[in-house]
Amino acid sequence: MTRLCGWIIRKAKVGKVLIVEICGNNTKPYVLALKEDRDREIYGLVSELDVGTAICFEGELAPEQKSKRGIEYIARKIEVYAKPIEPLPVDISGKVPALLDTRIKYRWLLARNPVEKAIFRIRAGVLKAAREYLEKNGFIEVQTPKIVAAGAEGGATLFKVQYFEREAYLSQSPQLYKQMLISSFERVYEITPYFRAEKFNTTRHLNESWGIDVEQGFISGVEDVLQTAENLVAYIVDYIRTNYKEDLEILGVDLPKITPPFKRLKFTEAVDILRSEGVEVSETDDLSDAAEKKLGEIMAEKKHDLYFIVGFPWSSTGFYYMREEDGVYTRKFDLDYKGLEIASGGQREHRYEKLIEALRDKGLKPEDFDFYLEAFKYGMPPHGGFGMGVERLIMRMLNLENVREAIMFVRDRSRLVP
RNA sequence: GCCGCCGUAGUAUAGCCCGGUUAGUAUGCGGGCCUGUCGAGCCCGUGACCCGGGUUCAAAUCCCGGCGGCGGCGCCA
Numbered sequence: 001m002t003r004l005c006g007w008i009i010r011k012a013k014v015g016k017v018l019i020v021e022i023c024g025n026n027t028k029p030y031v032l033a034l035k036e037d038r039d040r041e042i043y044g045l046v047s048e049l050d051v052g053t054a055i056c057f058e059g060e061l062a063p064e065q066k067s068k069r070g071i072e073y074i075a076r077k078i079e080v081y082a083k084p085i086e087p088l089p090v091d092i093s094g095k096v097p098a099l100l101d102t103r104i105k106y107r108w109l110l111a112r113n114p115v116e117k118a119i120f121r122i123r124a125g126v127l128k129a130a131r132e133y134l135e136k137n138g139f140i141e142v143q144t145p146k147i148v149a150a151g152a153e154g155g156a157t158l159f160k161v162q163y164f165e166r167e168a169y170l171s172q173s174p175q176l177y178k179q180m181l182i183s184s185f186e187r188v189y190e191i192t193p194y195f196r197a198e199k200f201n202t203t204r205h206l207n208e209s210w211g212i213d214v215e216q217g218f219i220s221g222v223e224d225v226l227q228t229a230e231n232l233v234a235y236i237v238d239y240i241r242t243n244y245k246e247d248l249e250i251l252g253v254d255l256p257k258i259t260p261p262f263k264r265l266k267f268t269e270a271v272d273i274l275r276s277e278g279v280e281v282s283e284t285d286d287l288s289d290a291a292e293k294k295l296g297e298i299m300a301e302k303k304h305d306l307y308f309i310v311g312f313p314w315s316s317t318g319f320y321y322m323r324e325e326d327g328v329y330t331r332k333f334d335l336d337y338k339g340l341e342i343a344s345g346g347q348r349e350h351r352y353e354k355l356i357e358a359l360r361d362k363g364l365k366p367e368d369f370d371f372y373l374e375a376f377k378y379g380m381p382p383h384g385g386f387g388m389g390v391e392r393l394i395m396r397m398l399n400l401e402n403v404r405e406a407i408m409f410v411r412d413r414s415r416l417v418p
Numbered sequence: 419g420c421c422g423c424c425g426u427a428g429u430a431u432a433g434c435c436c437g438g439u440u441a442g443u444a445u446g447c448g449g450g451c452c453u454g455u456c457g458a459g460c461c462c463g464u465g466a467c468c469c470g471g472g473u474u475c476a477a478a479u480c481c482c483g484g485c486g487g488c489g490g491c492g493c494c495a
Binding site for chain 1: 492
């Protein structure tokens with residue numbers, strides 16, 4: 001006898017049989033096939049219940065498994081916990097499509113549907129796999145502040161918050177903090193939200209998103225970081241492939257195995273490739289989204305779903321990336337998955353004097369970064385790392401059309417509730 | 419910040435261009451039928467034109483404003 005709980009997601013009466021599907025945390029629903037003469041009491045009770053009712057039942061696996069959608073049980077006892085006050089505002093069974101806006105509004109409810117739930121089960125699996133891989137490889141999980149004094153990384157626009165009598169910001173990236181920790185930990189990682197105040201309105205941006213942020217010290221070059229990034233992604237994909245087969249099946253996703261090493265494409269090569277395809281690209285700026293997308297198509301033809309773009313020009317990066325001797329290129333890289341940037345990182349400048357120089361070259365005031373620079377005075381080893389966008393990774397793994405589908409509660413240009 | 423598209427029952431849509439019947443369909447919901455359905459099926463019922471103003475004999479339809487949504491560019495991960 002097991003006790004199983006969930007919500008009625010579907011009820012069908014066919015002839016003398018009442019078929020009820022109940023879905024809890026599981027992928028496949030529990031199915032009860034009730035007959036009036038056989039299960040009189042339970043049949044009477046359940047036939048009065050609406051879709052949406054929260055119930056538990058005690059029972060055992062049915063000897064006959066006729067359902068194509070779920071696992072059949074013989075129920076001995078039913079406990080009713082809550083009935084819906086009104087019919088559900090969205091179709092949980094997946095029969096009637098809802099617009100993205102409606103789906104986002106009722107995501108927490110829609111997740112009763114195994115298809116919708118699969119995305120979030122897999123999301124949990126992605127983070128679990130990431131932790132597992134990183135722990136196995138000697139990374140220690142850390143937490144850095146989300147309320148910060150300055151943006152530091154430049155670029156992205158920040159959300160202001162009132163911090164008592166001072167002005168503060170929501171952290172756009174743990175970048176500088178995790179680097180500081182390389183003065184006392186060999187390897188760290190953090191699973192963290194990123195807050196970005198840009199007013200974007202695209203299928204691939206969120207104002208609150210999550211990242212897997214990694215930083216490792218004592219590296220011999222950027223190659224060490226590239227390997228961590230590609231092995232991490234490969235581990236995650238493999239983990240999902242083996243542990244979430246049913247969820248992938250329900251989503252209709254064919255997630256191919258990924259084998260490192262990924263192609264390393266030099267930034268200059270990417271520029272050449274794009275130009276030979278007639279795409280206008282600058283040699284000194286980061287690639288535009290359109291160029292990245294086009295490059296993704298070109299790489300897909302060569303069977304590269306995932307590839308690094310390495311050696312970005314100094315003119316396009318943050319001050320903290322290590323510059324090559326030529327002073328023009330850096331050890332910054334992007335990791336692209338089917339034409340979408342899912343991670344970005346590189347080797348950092350760990351030499352104090354060079355960092356001061358870099359700040360000045362970028363037109364920044366070294367004194368504004370005192371708290372950060374301090375960390376580079378007392379034996380900072382060569383190090384590097386990256387930040388990987390969780391929603392973007394999931395979006396690409398599951399072929400979701402909009403990044404908003406990869407997160408339960410969306411924070412974007414117009415959404416602050418739920 | 420710029421540009422484009424869209425707002426019709428709980429949900430998803432047709433009708434809008436070219437103003438004029440009872441605003442159609444699917445699904446949901448209520449009811450009936452049905453040999454365990456797999457987005458079951460059949461029958462009956464229920465329920466909607468985002469808000470404000472304007473044009474007109476007449477506005478879901480045309481015009482203006484507002485609010486809301488979707489997407490692209492810029493910027494950004």
